Amino acid sequence: MTPSGFGKLSSAKLLTAAALIAVFSGAVVGLSVGYVVHYSAPVTRTFYLFDGTVPFNETMFYGHPHDTFVPDTITVNKGDHVLIHYVNIEDKGEAHTYTMDPPYTFDATIYGNATQQGIVSTVTTKDRIILAQGQNATITFTASWAGVFRYYCDFHQPTMTGYLVVIG
Ligand SMILES: [Cu+2]
Numbered sequence: 001m002t003p004s005g006f007g008k009l010s011s012a013k014l015l016t017a018a019a020l021i022a023v024f025s026g027a028v029v030g031l032s033v034g035y036v037v038h039y040s041a042p043v044t045r046t047f048y049l050f051d052g053t054v055p056f057n058e059t060m061f062y063g064h065p066h067d068t069f070v071p072d073t074i075t076v077n078k079g080d081h082v083l084i085h086y087v088n089i090e091d092k093g094e095a096h097t098y099t100m101d102p103p104y105t106f107d108a109t110i111y112g113n114a115t116q117q118g119i120v121s122t123v124t125t126k127d128r129i130i131l132a133q134g135q136n137a138t139i140t141f142t143a144s145w146a147g148v149f150r151y152y153c154d155f156h157q158p159t160m161t162g163y164l165v166v167i168g
């Protein structure tokens with residue numbers, strides 16, 4: 001009489017079976033963790049965005065100042081709600097736009113100063129707003145499309161350009 005079915009298996013086969021089970025279990029756990037991390041629930045991600053400068057020969061690009069965006073990269077996950085506090089911190093009377101490439105549009109409220117007092121205007125589903133010196137805007141949109149998308153100031157190209165990176 002045979003004690004059990006396992007009695008007939010060689011040690012090598014048992015080890016192979018154990019190894020396969022371990023690899024399979026590890027893969028399942030790894031995929032589960034990856035799924036949970038990658039597809040975490042959308043959150044609101046808040047960023048502060050300012051104008052900056054690149055300090056070199058101002059006449060190089062057709063006489064336009066070398067203004068920049070600080071930061072020049074915004075990274076979010078697909079589905080996140082994005083809230084950008086955009087402040088024009090110019091020390092002179094210079095305006096900047098916040099413009100996005102298709103398919104992105106945004107809603108925005110523009111305030112008269114950096115402490116968000118005195119609403120100047122409110123817009124919805126726009127691809128461009130203009131901020132005068134000292135003004136502040138809250139820009140909101142949902143990162144519905146994965147990829148890399150440009151945000152830029154119409155007045156200060158090519159230097160005042162940033163990239164929205166949406167991880168899908
Ligand atoms: Cu500008």
